[in-house]
Amino acid sequence: MLRNLLKTYSVRVYFRIRQFSSVQSKAAEGALSTKSEYNLLDTRTIPNDDTIDSKDLEPEPSVLEPCNEDISYVAPYLRPSFNFAAYVNKSETLQKLVQLGVELYKLEKNPDVPPYLLQLDFEKDIKNHIIFLTDLGLETADLGWLITKNPFIFKEDLDNLQVRINYLKFKKFNDEMILRIVQDNPHWLGFSTQEIDKKLGFFQKNFGLTGNEVRSLTVKKPRLITYNLNHVKLNTFVIREEMGFTPDETKQILLQKPKIFMKNQKGMLKTFEYLHKEMNIPLETIAKMPQVLTCREFRLQQRYLFLKHLGKIQFDPKQPNYISLIALVSDSDAHFATEVAGSSVNAFNEFLKTL
Amino acid sequence: MLIKDAPVIWEGLRSIICVYKPPSVTCERVRKTIIAAVCKGLNEMECRPPVDFVCIEGNPSGKLTVSVKPSLADDPLVVGPRYIHDDLKCSWSNFLGFNTSGVLLLGLGKGTKVAKLIRENRPTRCYRLSGKLGEATDNAFKDGKVVERTTWRHVKLENMNRFLATLQASHQKEMFKSCGIDLQSEEAYKLACQGPIRPANSKLPVIYGIKCVKFEPPEFVIEIQCINEYETYLRSLIHEIGMKLHSSAHCTAIQCIRHSYFTVENALLRKHWTLQDIITNMEQCIQIMDEHENIIRQKSAALQ
Known part of the structure; x- marks a missing residue:
């Protein structure tokens, strides 16, 4: 990766550095103009004996004469570098981004980002976008996070961004919902309205959602809508075919816990198998409380075995001493041990050390 | 935590910690989790300006x-953050297999040297092995494929104890053979007077004590004190016990309950793997090592 970075830098960095700040570009012009003067001087130091140049007749300024011209900005260009740290003290754009709280070190991981970001000018390319985003209601902390996640947002045209917001308004999302979407999903504004429309349509068609349900899903988990659709399809397959939930239950799970469709299916299947085969929890109960599927297997196992050790397993809501699955997986261990299991944290810790 | 300066804490990372490794997790994963927890804790503190x-x-x-x-x-x-994962050195002094749970000693920072010394001293470890009679699996562990089913009702505690006693006796005989001295010599006699000794070879597993602590057929638990053991060896031991008892058995759990002077009580549970708890645990470990100096510097081949 480093080699790629250096390659891309060295080819274009010469021209890009000139653009990253006005001071720097001035320096570049100055360097060029002074360079040509030096060339003239050089040719004059070795005069040709045979021909008499007309310029030779002009009075020649002595080298010893004091120079009043400011040539302090004549300096070599910055060398190609593999990170932003080399440029940040000289580039105003980068300094502004740091003030916004953008984590530049994270951006270096993608080799396309540094050359792109270095050629931006804050006043010209970034300012208007930031004004646009703050008008939507984003805080400064959100902005830094958003740019860290999606630096290519400055590539999008402002009119396009407005169109994308208008699309959401047209689809009856109110301002709060739009703010939540942009805040939670930094990549949302990078998708065209056609793409977003297609993705929303996919969810509506595949899970049989009504308009309001699509809106509540979008606001609950904006990242799911723009997530890799192949992964969503795979997880739908896992939930419907491998776990055996009906389409209605799948929809219930989607609306209650959309995160399940973004998780890695392997860990989820393990949790499910433990729930269904070891703990004998029926599918309907799991569909009603899909939070349990996001719990990691070892955590579920620890708590279940502790309850079993105490002899307090009772997952039937119609009988006394019922323990809800949500209470089983949520909250800290201290809360679980005292409130749910009716024991103490120390006893629970002792038990964990026998596993 | 009273100290708020991250460099002070960083300099203080010069000993070992004792963690409780959960089953179904590799040692490498435990190591990475600990490193991540320490770096996260340090970065949240006051770092260098x-x-x-x-x-x-x-x-x-x-x-x-x-x-x-x-x-x-x-x-x-x-x-980027001041402390990154590659900066922190971390190594284990006893390797535990994937299915094994229990005490795991990790050297942090400059403590990797301590971990190395402890490893090279070859202290004894105590394991608790749970087995189940009646079924043999292809890898001798519960997650393997069942390859054989046998009856187990004829197996009694006396049979088990008798076999375990012979096993222990044969290992103790082996122990003197592998000590590296001629058995007929005066030196060997003096060494034998001191009690059990440690083997010169680091590859050969030696069992010093083995007994059955729980026998509820078909399930049983045996406790074993040994040196140079590894997970596959312990699993095959259960398999062998099953065969020698004219039945078959597979292992259901392997737990390391003691490593030299470190017991499960000192071990840090997975939920406590934070910088604060790690530092407290490190202090405890230093205290234990101060009490028992021979854990780092050993003078004789006798078992300690």
Whole structure:
């Protein structure tokens, strides 16, 4: 990766550095103009004996004469570098981004980002976008996070961004919902309205959602809508075919816990198998409380075995001493041990050390 | 935590910690989790401020202004967090297999040397092995494929104890053979007077004590004190016990309950793997090592 970075830098960095700040570009012009003067001087130091140049007749300024011209900005260009740290003290754009709280070190991981970001000018390319985003209601902390996640947002045209917001308004999302979407999903504004429309349509068609349900899903988990659709399809397959939930239950799970469709299916299947085969929890109960599927297997196992050790397993809501699955997986261990299991944290810790 | 300076804590990472390794997790994963927890904790504390950036501005023929300000090139937002995972050295002094749970000693920072010394001293470890009679699996563990089913009702505790006693006796005989001294010599006699000794070879497993602590057929638990063991060896031991008892058995759990002077009580549970708890645990471990100096420096081949 480093080699790629250096390659891309060295080819274009010469021209890009000139653009990253006005001071720097001035320096570049100055360097060029002074360079040509030096060339003239050089040719004059070795005069040709045979021909008499007309310029030779002009009075020649002595080298010893004091120079009043400011040539302090004549300096070599910055060398190609593999990170932003080399440029940040000289580039105003980068300094502004740091003030916004953008984590530049994270951006270096993608080799396309540094050359792109270095050629931006804050006043010209970034300012208007930031004004646009703050008008939507984003805080400064959100902005830094958003740019860290999606630096290519400055590539999008402002009119396009407005169109994308208008699309959401047209689809009856109110301002709060739009703010939540942009805040939670930094990549949302990078998708065209056609793409977003297609993705929303996919969810509506595949899970049989009504308009309001699509809106509540979008606001609950904006990242799911723009997530890799192949992964969503795979997880739908896992939930419907491998776990055996009906389409209605799948929809219930989607609306209650959309995160399940973004998780890695392997860990989820393990949790499910433990729930269904070891703990004998029926599918309907799991569909009603899909939070349990996001719990990691070892955590579920620890708590279940502790309850079993105490002899307090009772997952039937119609009988006394019922323990809800949500209470089983949520909250800290201290809360679980005292409130749910009716024991103490120390006893629970002792038990964990026998596993 | 009273100390708020991250460099102070960083310098203090010079000993071992004792963690409880959960089953179905590799040692490498435990190591990475611990490193991540320590780095996260350190980065949340007060870290080194950015170095100064000397800036000379103005026309050189006129007057120049020199200003010193914090360098942005050294800002955590630009160069990344102060403590990254690659900075922290961490190594284990006893390797536990994937299915094994229990006491795991990890050397942190300069403590990797301590971990190495402990490893090279070959202290004894105590394991608790749970087995189940009646079924043999292809890898001798519960997650393997069942390859054989047998009856187990004829197996009694006496049979088990008798076999375990012979096993222990044969291992103790082996122990003297592998000590590296001629058995007919005076030295060997003196060594034998001191009690059990440690083997010269680091590859050969030696069992010093083995007994059955729980026998509820078909399930049983045996406790074993040994040196140079490894997970496959312990699993095959259960398999062998099953065969020698004219039945078959597979292992259901392997737990390391003691490593030299470190017991499960000292071990840190997975939910407590935070910088605060790790530092407290490190202090406890230093205390234990101070009480028992021979854990690092050993003088004789006798078992300690």
